[in-house]
Amino acid sequence: xxxxxxxxxxxxxxxxxxxxTKKHFVYYYDLQVELVDHLANAIEEKWGEQPQLSFDDxxxxxxxxFGIFGFTGIVEKRQLALQKKYNxxxxxxxxxxxxxxxxxxxxxxxxxxVKAMQYIHPITGGVLALAILLFSIVRFFxxxxxxxxxxxxxxxxxxxEETIFRCGGISFIVxxxxxxxxxxxxxxxxxxAQWIMATAIVLFAxxxxxxxxxxxxxxxxxxxxxxxxxxxxxxx
Amino acid sequence: xxxxxxxxxxxxTIIMKLLEENxxxxxxxxxxxxxxxxxxxxxxxxxxxxxxxxxxEGEGFLDVExxxxxxxxxxxxxxxxxxxxxxxxxxxxxxEFIKNMQSLVNSKINPEVQF
Numbered sequence: 112x113x114x115x116x117x118x119x120x121x122x123x124x125x126x127x128x129x130x131x132t133k134k135h136f137v138y139y140y141d142l143q144v145e146l147v148d149h150l151a152n153a154i155e156e157k158w159g160e161q162p163q164l165s166f167d168d169x170x171x172x173x174x175x176x177f178g179i180f181g182f183t184g185i186v187e188k189r190q191l192a193l194q195k196k197y198n199x200x201x202x203x204x205x206x207x208x209x210x211x212x213x214x215x216x217x218x219x220x221x222x223x224x225v226k227a228m229q230y231i232h233p234i235t236g237g238v239l240a241l242a243i244l245l246f247s248i249v250r251f252f253x254x255x256x257x258x259x260x261x262x263x264x265x266x267x268x269x270x271x272e273e274t275i276f277r278c279g280g281i282s283f284i285v286x287x288x289x290x291x292x293x294x295x296x297x298x299x300x301x302x303x304a305q306w307i308m309a310t311a312i313v314l315f316a317x318x319x320x321x322x323x324x325x326x327x328x329x330x331x332x333x334x335x336x337x338x339x340x341x342x343x344x345x346x347x
Numbered sequence: 348x349x350x351x352x353x354x355x356x357x358x359x360t361i362i363m364k365l366l367e368e369n370x371x372x373x374x375x376x377x378x379x380x381x382x383x384x385x386x387x388x389x390x391x392x393x394x395x396x397x398x399x400x401x402x403x404e405g406e407g408f409l410d411v412e413x414x415x416x417x418x419x420x421x422x423x424x425x426x427x428x429x430x431x432x433x434x435x436x437x438x439x440x441x442x443e444f445i446k447n448m449q450s451l452v453n454s455k456i457n458p459e460v461q462f
Binding site for chain 1: 392
């Protein structure tokens with residue numbers, strides 16, 4: 112059979128395939144695009160051999176090839192791969208604060224905090240750490256609301272965007288062990304303890320700043336680099 | 348995939364080799380190409396192909412391009428510069444592996460050196 116004689120997937124059937132992936136727990140548009148094209152190709156190939164078969168029957172048969180877990184394995188592994196990518200981006204920005212010129216700022220902040228603990232009150236460190244944590248939680252929820260609104264408006268979820276706006280998970284809350292928080296509120300510290308604490312608090316602040324501000328501000332560029340379809344759809 | 352245990356470790360190398368030869372390819376095309384090259388003997392499952400592609404993409408070995416193909420979008424993969432270097436390394440490693448396996452499998456016990 113010649114190529115142009117082969118039955119092709121209609122626009123309506125493409126929409127049906129998108130619905131099918133959603134029904135099978137693929138909520139992310141980036142994965143839906145790929146799976147829809149795959150299923151469509153497979154169905155058209157089958158029609159080349161047996162054009163009398165119905166769309167639904169061929170789809171059912173093709174989906175079976177994905178195994179008993181369907182698309183779940185693909186979604187989970189994609190999530191892992193993007194999480195890794197996110198961590199790599201995060202680590203890249205973090206490292207910058209330990210290279211010239213930014214390392215000067217990092218050191219100045221640590222020194223400033225140690226002096227504050229010495230001259231104002233030892234509790235300054237603890238109060239500051241708690242303030243950063245509370246501020247971060249608020250910012251986190253604001254970002255999440257923003258993201259949810261955007262998803263509602265566009266109807267599309269992108270896995271990397273979600274990872275960025277969820278700050279790579281809730282790790283920012285568990286980042287400080289609770290006994291460390293307790294130890295922040297003492298009246299007296301040795302000088303070594305002051306330096307360790309000040310360093311830890313500054314690292315924590317930098318981490319929050321990167322996940323809640325720096326990466327968010329670069330989100331658009333990161334998404335464009337990762338998803339060529341992101342740009343394609345935006346201009347359509 | 349036929350004899351999946353034996354082929355499993357080589358899946359990413361197979362993908363990279365195909366991309367090296369064909370420039371850019373999309374997922375379904377890769378499965379079909381492998382089937383054709385092995386006369387239907389080797390069938391890459393969808394559940395294994397996409398995670399492997401996404402992993403290689405995450406590692407920076409693959410780049411993606413998206414184009415409209417008829418009434419749908421199609422995602423193409425191609426090797427990055429790093430990916431090209433990695434392909435050479437992995438192919439060399441695979442060839443070494445095949446050579447060693449051949450000498451292990453084909454080694455016949457020579458009765459003359461036995462007592």
